[in-house]
Amino acid sequence: MKYDKNNHQNSDVRPNPNKSKYLGMNTASIDINKYRDLKQTQDFNLQGNLNLQIIKTISNTFEINTIFDLDLSNQKIEKIDCLAECIQLVQLNLHNNSISDISPLNTLKYLSILNISNNQIAKLDLVGLNSLQNLEAQGNLIQSVEAIKDLDSIETFTILYLQLPSGELKNPICDINNYRNQIFKAIKSLSRLDGYTREQQCLHSEVQYIEEINIKIEIQNKTDPWYAQQIPKVQKPTSVQLDDQELKQSVEETKRSLSNLEKKLALLK
Numbered sequence: 698m699k700y701d702k703n704n705h706q707n708s709d710v711r712p713n714p715n716k717s718k719y720l721g722m723n724t725a726s727i728d729i730n731k732y733r734d735l736k737q738t739q740d741f742n743l744q745g746n747l748n749l750q751i752i753k754t755i756s757n758t759f760e761i762n763t764i765f766d767l768d769l770s771n772q773k774i775e776k777i778d779c780l781a782e783c784i785q786l787v788q789l790n791l792h793n794n795s796i797s798d799i800s801p802l803n804t805l806k807y808l809s810i811l812n813i814s815n816n817q818i819a820k821l822d823l824v825g826l827n828s829l830q831n832l833e834a835q836g837n838l839i840q841s842v843e844a845i846k847d848l849d850s851i852e853t854f855t856i857l858y859l860q861l862p863s864g865e866l867k868n869p870i871c872d873i874n875n876y877r878n879q880i881f882k883a884i885k886s887l888s889r890l891d892g893y894t895r896e897q898q899c900l901h902s903e904v905q906y907i908e909e910i911n912i913k914i915e916i917q918n919k920t921d922p923w924y925a926q927q928i929p930k931v932q933k934p935t936s937v938q939l940d941d942q943e944l945k946q947s948v949e950e951t952k953r954s955l956s957n958l959e960k961k962l963a964l965l966k
Contacts, residue, residue, distance in 0.1 A: 739860040745773040745795070749782060761785075769794070770812070777801050791816065792833075802826065811838070816859070816864065820844045823851070836866035836893075842883050844880070855888045862892035 743751060749761060756764045762785050770792040777791070781801040788810040796816040802808065803825030815836035823829065824847045830857060832848075833867070833907075835858045848854055857880070860867040870876050877890050888894060904939060 741773040743764060743769075743774065745775060746776065747772070747774050749779050751766070752779065752783065780805070787828075799823065809853075822847055826851060827853070828921075829854050833858045835860050837868050837870065839870050840869040841870060842876075842879050845880065846883050849884045849886070852886055854884065854886050857884070857887055857890050860891050 724883060743883060752764065752767065753761065755769075756767065758764060761782050762782050765785055766788045767783065767786060768790040770790045772794055774791070774794040774796060777796060777799070778801045780786075780789070781804045784804055784806070786805050786808050789805070789808060789830045790812045792812045794817040796813065797818060799813060799818055801823055802811070806825060806827050808826050808829050811823075811826070812833040814833045818834065818837040819839060821832070821834060821839065821844060822885045823832075829848075829851050830853050832854070839859060845857075848857070859876075859880075869892075873879070877893060880890055881887060881895055
């Protein structure tokens with residue numbers, strides 16, 4: 698075919714939305730944002746490697762500061778230093794890796810939801826996360842309240858998991874007697890721990906106290922005179938009401954029962 702310069706100069710090569718209708722699509726109406734987050738449909742196997750270029754590829758973006766949600770779970774990652782530059786992150790999932798140092802995350806002042814469960818983390822040094830609300834840290838190496846006390850400086854912080862509600866993926870701290878009470882005292886803004894609200898934990902502690910008193914009564918009833926055997930056991934609740942008002946009422950009733958029981962026990966001394 699012979700090249701015709703005149704015909705080429707006169708041809709209209711500007712985009713014409715109407716022409717694309719022949720292909721069954723109007724390009725002027727395409728919403729490119731629908732195809733922005735391709736990580737929802739792609740599986741990545743990083744094998745422990747993580748850098749900014751990989752993060753851009755996963756997020757399908759050219760700019761780190763346009764990444765708001767990032768899922769890096771199950772990738773055998775050990776180092777997360779490069780995440781310090783993802784300063785716009787709001788939600789981050791690092792579940793099931795080999796991470797021990799999470800201090801690089803302290804630059805993420807907009808991060809609200811963080812999952813660091815099932816790693817090798819011994820201390821929650823996250824003082825820079827001023828917007829943090831929800832932290833899943835079950836399945837790590839946290840041993841003491843001292844290792845998490847810095848979370849008290851985050852006013853927005855309300856939800857923490859150190860083990861699953863089923864008792865699985867426990868941190869060593871979960872084996873400490875009344876560890877939840879200690880943590881609720883240490884982190885004032887915390888409203889829910891391992892799925893328990895403050896009110897539920899309070900009731901749970903009262904029930905444990907009742908059980909201890911009942912054990913003492915059983916021992917005393919075997920050796921004390923007949924009148925001591927007339928002291929009834931305090932019945933522990935068989936279920937917990939999740940309604941706040943009913944829960945508070947149950948706690949008050951339990952406290953009154955304990956007060957009466959303590960008076961009766963005083964007569965035995």
